[in-house]
Amino acid sequence: MSLAHNHHHDAHGDLTKKAAIASVSMALFLLALKIFAAAETGSVALLGSLADTAFDVLASLLTLFSVRYAAMPADEDHRFGHGKAEALSALLQVILVTVSAILIAWRAIVRFGDQAPTDHPEYGIGVSIIAIITTLGLLAYQRYVVLKTGSVAIQADHVHYQSDLLLNVAVIIAIVLDTMLNVRGADPLFGLAIAAWLLWGAYRAAGLALDQLLDREWPEEKRQRFIEVALRHPELRGIHDMRTRSSGVHDFCQFHVWVDPNMTVEAAHQIMDEVEQALMDEFPGVEVLIHPDPEGHKDEMGYLPSETIEHHDHPHD
Structure with a gap:
């Protein structure tokens, strides 16, 4: 593995760890505020937000552990690295969020039979406003880290805090309806809506994690850009049997290429190095494995073969 690849790996690891630490710190701060506010108001919507924040603390701690582990370099027992720890962490977060939503x-539902008004609504509203402001800051930072690293664990955490933003808005609306407009039942109704939103967020996060654990192919647009960069090299006659996957913040791609059948091994090796470098320049951190074939040759390996993409300057007869 090249020094540039290692530097890219370390930089992404540092970013994900900083994002996880920021998430844990904010979750602990909001947890303390919401415990006080929930105890003073008795609001179900606020209690739901408190429960979600408590699970966020656990989830964020789990994320911190997973991104630190996933950032470890490949070793003798894990030669593809430890990236899938992020996907496992995301699935555990999904379980925590699902339990939170059910509670x-x-x-x-229990509160629907209790028509007692919310006490000290100003506490619930004030805490929710503070939570909205701090959550907006964290979401912006998480979005930046996800764009830079593609971390599925930070993405799952990002989903949590997106829901938190809506949760806190819902808490304010529920308290206003219940205490100022005397709309009984608004508070538990918003509690049910919050639970439904959490389940939807858990479903989306589970999909992202399973995609990595099951080695789902890259999105089609990314695959096509990858192929275009590779085929810029004039000596490549075509690409086939391309397979891609992601593991945490690490991307892997392997494929076969057609080259002139009369080319020497040394010349083919040089071309593969040049193609790999071009791909790593365009897709930093990707690990590439290229198998050269004489033009026209295609292996049948027992899996569904991919379409051959030929170089326009070298049409295959």
């Missing part, structure tokens, strides 16, 4: 829904 919130249950508490809201």
Whole structure:
């Protein structure tokens, strides 16, 4: 593995760790505020937001551990690295969010039979406004880290805090309806809506994690850009049997290429190095494995062969 690849790996690892630490710090701060506010107001919507924040603390700690582990370099027992620890962490977060949603829904249903008004609404509203402001800052930072690294664990955490933003807005609306407009039942109704939103967020996060654990192919647009960069080299006659996957913040791609059948091994090796470098320049951190074939040759390996993409300057007869 090249020094440039290692530097890219370390830089991404540092970013994901900083994002995880920021997430843990903010979750602990909001947890303390919401414990106080929930105890003073008795609001189910606020209690739901508190439960979600408590699970966020656990989830964020889990994320911190997973991104630190995933950032470890490949070793003798894990030669593809430790990136899938992020996907496992995301799945565990999904379980935590699902449990949280079920508990919130249950508490809201129980509250439908209790028409007592919310106490000290100003506490709930004030805490929710503070939570909205701090969550917006964290979301912006997480979005930056996800764009830079593609971290599925930070993305799952990002989904949590997107839901938190809506949760806090819902808490304010529920308290206003319940205490100022005297709309009884608004608080537990919003509690149920919050639970439903959490389940939807868990479903989306689970999809991202399973895609990595099951080695889903890259998005088609990314695959096509990759192929275009590779085929810029004039000596490549075509690409086939291309397979891609992601593991945490690491991308892997392997494919076969057609070259002149009369080319020497040394010349083919030089061309493969040049293609790899061009791909790594365009897709930093990707690990590339290229197998050269004489033009026209195609292996049948027992899996569904991919379409051959030929170089326009070298049409295959």
